[in-house]
Amino acid sequence: MEAFAVSLGVHIYLVKAIIMFIIAALSVTFMAVISGLTTWFERRIAGRMQSRIGPNRVGPQGLLQFVADAVKLFMKEDLIPKGADRLLFKMSPYLCMIGVFAPFVVLPWGMGIIAADLNVGVLYLISITALVVVGTLMAGWGSNNKWSLLGGMRSAAQIVSYEIPVAMGLLPSILFAGSLSMIGLMNAQGWAPWQWSAFQNPFTMIAFLIFFTGSLAEGNRVPFDLPEAESELVSGFNTEYSGFRFAVYFLAEWANLYVIGALTTAVFLGGGNLPEALQPYWYLSIFLFLLKTFFIMFVIIWLRWTLPRFRIDQLMDLSWKYLLPLSFIAFFGQAVYMLIDHQFPVIDMVTGPIMFLIFLLVLLKFFYRVAINFREQNKTVNTRA
Amino acid sequence: MLENFAYVFTFLIVGIGFVALNLFVSSLIRPNNPNEQKETVYDCGELPVGPGFTQFNMRFYLVAFVFVIFDVEIAFMYPVTVIFKDMVNSGWGILAFVEIALFIIILLVGFIYAWSQGGLEWAKSIKSQFEKTQDT
Numbered sequence: 001m002e003a004f005a006v007s008l009g010v011h012i013y014l015v016k017a018i019i020m021f022i023i024a025a026l027s028v029t030f031m032a033v034i035s036g037l038t039t040w041f042e043r044r045i046a047g048r049m050q051s052r053i054g055p056n057r058v059g060p061q062g063l064l065q066f067v068a069d070a071v072k073l074f075m076k077e078d079l080i081p082k083g084a085d086r087l088l089f090k091m092s093p094y095l096c097m098i099g100v101f102a103p104f105v106v107l108p109w110g111m112g113i114i115a116a117d118l119n120v121g122v123l124y125l126i127s128i129t130a131l132v133v134v135g136t137l138m139a140g141w142g143s144n145n146k147w148s149l150l151g152g153m154r155s156a157a158q159i160v161s162y163e164i165p166v167a168m169g170l171l172p173s174i175l176f177a178g179s180l181s182m183i184g185l186m187n188a189q190g191w192a193p194w195q196w197s198a199f200q201n202p203f204t205m206i207a208f209l210i211f212f213t214g215s216l217a218e219g220n221r222v223p224f225d226l227p228e229a230e231s232e233l234v235s236g237f238n239t240e241y242s243g244f245r246f247a248v249y250f251l252a253e254w255a256n257l258y259v260i261g262a263l264t265t266a267v268f269l270g271g272g273n274l275p276e277a278l279q280p281y282w283y284l285s286i287f288l289f290l291l292k293t294f295f296i297m298f299v300i301i302w303l304r305w306t307l308p309r310f311r312i313d314q315l316m317d318l319s320w321k322y323l324l325p326l327s328f329i330a331f332f333g334q335a336v337y338m339l340i341d342h343q344f345p346v347i348d349m350v351t352g353p354i355m356f357l358i359f360l361l362v363l364l365k366f367f368y369r370v371a372i373n374f375r376e377q378n379k380t381v382n383t384r385a
Numbered sequence: 386m387l388e389n390f391a392y393v394f395t396f397l398i399v400g401i402g403f404v405a406l407n408l409f410v411s412s413l414i415r416p417n418n419p420n421e422q423k424e425t426v427y428d429c430g431e432l433p434v435g436p437g438f439t440q441f442n443m444r445f446y447l448v449a450f451v452f453v454i455f456d457v458e459i460a461f462m463y464p465v466t467v468i469f470k471d472m473v474n475s476g477w478g479i480l481a482f483v484e485i486a487l488f489i490i491i492l493l494v495g496f497i498y499a500w501s502q503g504g505l506e507w508a509k510s511i512k513s514q515f516e517k518t519q520d521t
Contacts, residue, residue: 016388016391017391017395020391020392020395021395021399023392023395024392024395024396024398024399025399027396027399028399028400028403032403074407074410074411074414074415075411075414075415076415077415077416077417077418077419077423078408078411078412078415078417079419079423079424080424081424081425081426081427082424082425082426083426083436083437084426093404094400094401094404094405097400097401097403097404098397098400098401101396101399101400101403102393102396102397102400104396105392105393105396115392115396116388116389116390116392116393117389118389118390118393119389123460123463124393141438143426143437144426144436144437144438145426145427145428145433145437146428146433146437146439147427147428148437149437149438149439149441150441153441153442153445156445156449157444157445157448157449160448160449160452161448161452163452163456164452164455164456164459167456167459168459171459171462171463171466174463174466174467175466175469175470176470177470178467178468178469178470178471179467180463180467234427234429239427240426240427243411243415244407244408244411245408248404312507313506313507315507316448316505316507317505317507320451320500320505321500321505324455324496328489328493331462331489332486332489335469335482335485336482338469338470338473338478339473339478339479339482342473342474342478
């Protein structure tokens with residue numbers, strides 16, 4: 001690269017800066033497209049789950065619906081309500097956007113493919129996503145609207161409460177890997193499910209569940225979508241927003257879904273690790289990584305259309321009285337496990353497969369239950385007819 | 386390493402630029418004729434009563450306080466967590482464990498105190514109301 005720069009007669013840093021800019025521009029495009037596609041994906045799934053069709057007009061299977069929505073929002077008038085704090089009102093979308101886009105620096109795309117492998121990767125990610133809280137608070141306060149204020153305060157209280165379980169839930173996995181960088185965390189795991197950090201031992205499993213629950217709440221997803229509970233707060237903190245500013249919040253929300261999925265995949269579900277034989281085909285690891293990420297996103301969307309919403313005091317209780325003590329147990333458990341494991345390395349060979357086996361049994365039980373439900377439903381339908 | 390943080394900086398600029406550019410382009414083509422009605426605050430279709438900057442509940446402050454304490458605690462736990470594996474492998478695992486355990490236990494005492502004082506109850510009145518209705 002240096003020789004190339006010299007041959008062009010420009011400074012090396014200029015070339016580097018241009019490359020950085022290109023990568024960042026590609027990432028922002030990816031984020032916008034992926035969050036748009038996710039809205040389509042979610043609406044289609046919601047349609048299936050509620051026995052309706054969902055968007056299917058624009059493009060094949062309605063795939064281009066998000067482009068139509070974006071263009072519509074792009075051309076809408078942008079209103080700022082009277083008496084609003086204009087500075088805060090205008091700043092808020094920027095902060096929400098950065099809070100969701102900045103994590104893309106450390107999100108891996110596959111084995112060893114990453115924009116910048118910061119040595120404080122995970123810590124950077126969880127700290128910069130906290131900007132979203134500031135953004136929602138600003139939007140809530142700046143709008144001069146009672147609904148916005150309530151929504152913003154609730155959102156802040158909720159995200160702040162669940163930030164702690166999320167950060168604590170990551171700790172056992174970091175203990176296991178001994179690194180904060182995303183690549184380090186992925187390399188510590190293997191391709192097989194029993195080598196993933198989620199299935200290492202019971203404590204990492206608990207941590208995984210805590211982390212996942214906390215992430216749902218941080219992403220304002222059902223069952224924790226109190227900040228935008230339509231039936232109570234109109235639309236929450238973004239009630240007064242319109243046009244492209246409004247679109248930014250929704251872009252951020254669905255991009256956040258991808259961030260959650262990618263983080264979960266990288267830290268807990270083995271990332272893009274491939275078996276030894278497939279190592280030369282690096283593009284497969286990208287494919288695998290995206291597949292896992294989209295599966296997590298699908299689970300989150302599935303949960304959204306299955307579960308009812310929590311009440312605010314239940315939400316707070318869940319975070320402070322259940323998840324937080326549990327996460328301390330998971331942390332100490334993992335630490336003690338590692339101390340014992342150092343003395344008797346045999347345990348390490350056993351717990352992984354056993355945990356995975358238990359997970360498979362739970363999955364089987366779930367499918368069995370679903371099959372029974374289907375059969376009973378069909379029976380009632382038949383008797384009615 | 387510094388180059389990696391240059392990436393972070395670039396991403397921040399591009400993130401801001403993305404919103405700014407789109408808002409600018411959108412401002413060229415979107416209509417802009419605000420009037421009295423459009424600028425009113427949405428208050429369920431009624432004329433808004435008073436400003437939107439109303440008082441809100443004290444509970445939010447309490448949550449924020451507990452959060453700050455725990456967030457700082459977690460920030461201190463991360464370094465220990467990262468080197469714990471190396472400590473275990475070099476035979477100093479017990480020492481690291483005892484140190485982090487002492488640190489967390491001190492904070493857990495505070496947590497238990499806050500819990501016992503009802504600092505973590507979101508709706509203090511619901512339970513008492515529920516008990517009242519049970520009595521009658």
